[in-house]
Amino acid sequence: MSAPPRKPGRRSQQWFGRDGKQGFYYRSWLKGMGVPHEMFDGRPVIGICNTWSELTPCNSSFRELAEYVKRGVYEAGGFPLEFPVMSLGETQIRPTAMLYRNLAAMDVEESIRANPIDGVVLLMGCDKTTPALLMGAASVDLPTIGISGGPSLSGNWRGKPVGSGTGVIEMSEMVRAGTLSQDEFNEAEACMQRSKGSCMTMGTASTMACMVEALGMSLPENAAIPAVDARRFRLAHLSGRRIVEMVREDLRMSKVLTRKAFANAIRANAAIGGSTNAVIHLLAIAGRLGVDLSLDDWDAIGSRLPCLVNLKPSGQYLMEDFYYAGGLPAVLREIAAHLDLDAPTVNGRTLGENIADAPCWNRDVIRPLAEPVRPEAGIAVLRGNLAPDGAVIKPSAASPHLLRHRGRAVVFEDIDDFKRRIDDETLEVDADSILVLKNCGPRGYPGMAEVGNMPLPPKLLRQGVTDLVRISDARMSGTAYGTVVLHVSPEAAAGGPLALVREGDVIELDVPGRRLHLEVDEAELARRRAQWTAPPPPARGWERLYVQHVQQAHLGADLDFLVGGSGDGVAGDSH
Numbered sequence: 001m002s003a004p005p006r007k008p009g010r011r012s013q014q015w016f017g018r019d020g021k022q023g024f025y026y027r028s029w030l031k032g033m034g035v036p037h038e039m040f041d042g043r044p045v046i047g048i049c050n051t052w053s054e055l056t057p058c059n060s061s062f063r064e065l066a067e068y069v070k071r072g073v074y075e076a077g078g079f080p081l082e083f084p085v086m087s088l089g090e091t092q093i094r095p096t097a098m099l100y101r102n103l104a105a106m107d108v109e110e111s112i113r114a115n116p117i118d119g120v121v122l123l124m125g126c127d128k129t130t131p132a133l134l135m136g137a138a139s140v141d142l143p144t145i146g147i148s149g150g151p152s153l154s155g156n157w158r159g160k161p162v163g164s165g166t167g168v169i170e171m172s173e174m175v176r177a178g179t180l181s182q183d184e185f186n187e188a189e190a191c192m193q194r195s196k197g198s199c200m201t202m203g204t205a206s207t208m209a210c211m212v213e214a215l216g217m218s219l220p221e222n223a224a225i226p227a228v229d230a231r232r233f234r235l236a237h238l239s240g241r242r243i244v245e246m247v248r249e250d251l252r253m254s255k256v257l258t259r260k261a262f263a264n265a266i267r268a269n270a271a272i273g274g275s276t277n278a279v280i281h282l283l284a285i286a287g288r289l290g291v292d293l294s295l296d297d298w299d300a301i302g303s304r305l306p307c308l309v310n311l312k313p314s315g316q317y318l319m320e321d322f323y324y325a326g327g328l329p330a331v332l333r334e335i336a337a338h339l340d341l342d343a344p345t346v347n348g349r350t351l352g353e354n355i356a357d358a359p360c361w362n363r364d365v366i367r368p369l370a371e372p373v374r375p376e377a378g379i380a381v382l383r384g385n386l387a388p389d390g391a392v393i394k395p396s397a398a399s400p401h402l403l404r405h406r407g408r409a410v411v412f413e414d415i416d417d418f419k420r421r422i423d424d425e426t427l428e429v430d431a432d433s434i435l436v437l438k439n440c441g442p443r444g445y446p447g448m449a450e451v452g453n454m455p456l457p458p459k460l461l462r463q464g465v466t467d468l469v470r471i472s473d474a475r476m477s478g479t480a481y482g483t484v485v486l487h488v489s490p491e492a493a494a495g496g497p498l499a500l501v502r503e504g505d506v507i508e509l510d511v512p513g514r515r516l517h518l519e520v521d522e523a524e525l526a527r528r529r530a531q532w533t534a535p536p537p538p539a540r541g542w543e544r545l546y547v548q549h550v551q552q553a554h555l556g557a558d559l560d561f562l563v564g565g566s567g568d569g570v571a572g573d574s575h
Helices: 021-030 062-075 099-112 128-138 166-177 180-190 205-215 230-249 261-273 277-289 293-300 319-325 329-334 351-355 414-421 457-460 522-531 542-551
Strands: 047-052 079-084 119-123 144-146 155-157 159-163 381-383 389-394 404-412 433-435 469-473 482-485 506-510 513-517
Touching: 047 062, 047 099, 047 230, 047 261, 062 079, 062 119, 062 230, 062 293, 099 404, 119 128, 119 230, 128 144, 128 205, 128 277, 144 205, 144 230, 159 513, 166 457, 205 261, 205 277, 205 329, 261 277, 261 329, 277 293, 293 381, 293 389, 293 513, 319 329, 319 482, 329 351, 404 414, 433 506, 469 506
Parallel strands: 047 079, 047 119, 119 144, 381 513, 404 433, 433 469, 469 482
Antiparallel strands: 155 159, 381 389, 389 482, 404 506, 506 513
16 A cells, blocks of 8 residues: 555655654554554544543533544544643642643643644543633644633522522631521532532633633633533534635644733623633733733723623522523624624634624623623722732622721731631731731642632631631632732732731722822831742642742733743654
């Protein structure tokens, strides 16, 4: 049998279209899996990047999902090859999955670049798998399409809806207040997670799925179809078809992920009441592509838009309801006047064309612009002497009466200090206090854990206090709620002003004025700064490399040497 015909324009032919020893190597071992000779004839080779893992329950349907992608690829005349990458299970990984987002992105980037792939399908779901895969793929910049795993079915406990994360936080506070027993709390575990899929609240997984669709990186309706709904598998099938066409069109990520796409995603995040985690992830993805996007863009572009989606934690419903109501296309159509409708998408149509006829079937779940869940609910960026490089707050999840607040700081030096003291009945704290948590940023935790929504002291919970202003350099779960200031930059472990806050200091929060101010004069701050010492770095391994090279939150917390990309070229043969 003769060697397959060469098609020099196809990247995979640098492997499979070769004569002699090298071509023999590249083809023969794949033939050992039963691959026919004609699959090497220059047809598009599609890499299916899979984050399936039993340690990532949210992504546990991905083996089956990949099979539907393969059907579509074969139908369109392509050659699918599935490969694994590091899977980040938000619910299992310690100290935090965010510590490994950049490592997974490296895995994705190098796996794509090093292998004979013409186009990529990204299977992603749980919180950090979505940005990690997008970051890694962006640095290679091949034709790429995203498929989210989809949310789990709505939780139900004793006849009432219960949402992932949000329900945990609510019920945990009830246990701490003494109004819910531990046995009742344990009973709710299986009631909350009833099926495969990611969090069914508007947490980070659902938010990032919405970002993928708003960015134009998936087929329409990708964001909200439940994981176990047959329509999720049909979308995977169609995505497999479409990626083959994208290779033939040479529709690369950089042609879709333009600044206008990121601006659309920021506006969409406001309308859905999306997670604050999206801020860091979109900044990191933009950095891989060289797109000019800054923290301040989040405020300038999206902060004045209303929240229209009535979902927990900002509202009442869950992702299953959101899908039945029309999903993200209905939301985007509602805010169409605020979007760049000419933005291209991976299906070859513009965003405007995709949403032109999108219906809304439930106006209580997806509100009209004139009747929002919350007005001016987009991410607000705060600055001041406590956050020179910025901090963020999610107004849609905050208590309106605390958006302007002045109070005395109750300070915790790190998460261990917080855990030791927060339940102490002698803790000097009241309803006007501001909880301050240090050393939980990218370097400090390390990895910037979701501990910013600090549980409230039990003695205040028993008094009926349900919210306090909380400030930290940490992140917050997208399922969380409260008047929580996050991502304070520079972080405490990097010597930022947050490191200098002491018990009893007065702090002013003014969200409408975009201000976060520590009422301590510069001379005193200089004296404290002279006494401060940096924490010792980790001894070895990934943690050491991470702490040495991670950027601050306002830049997306990527590693400094990973910003940008190296393209799809690879020099040299393996033999």
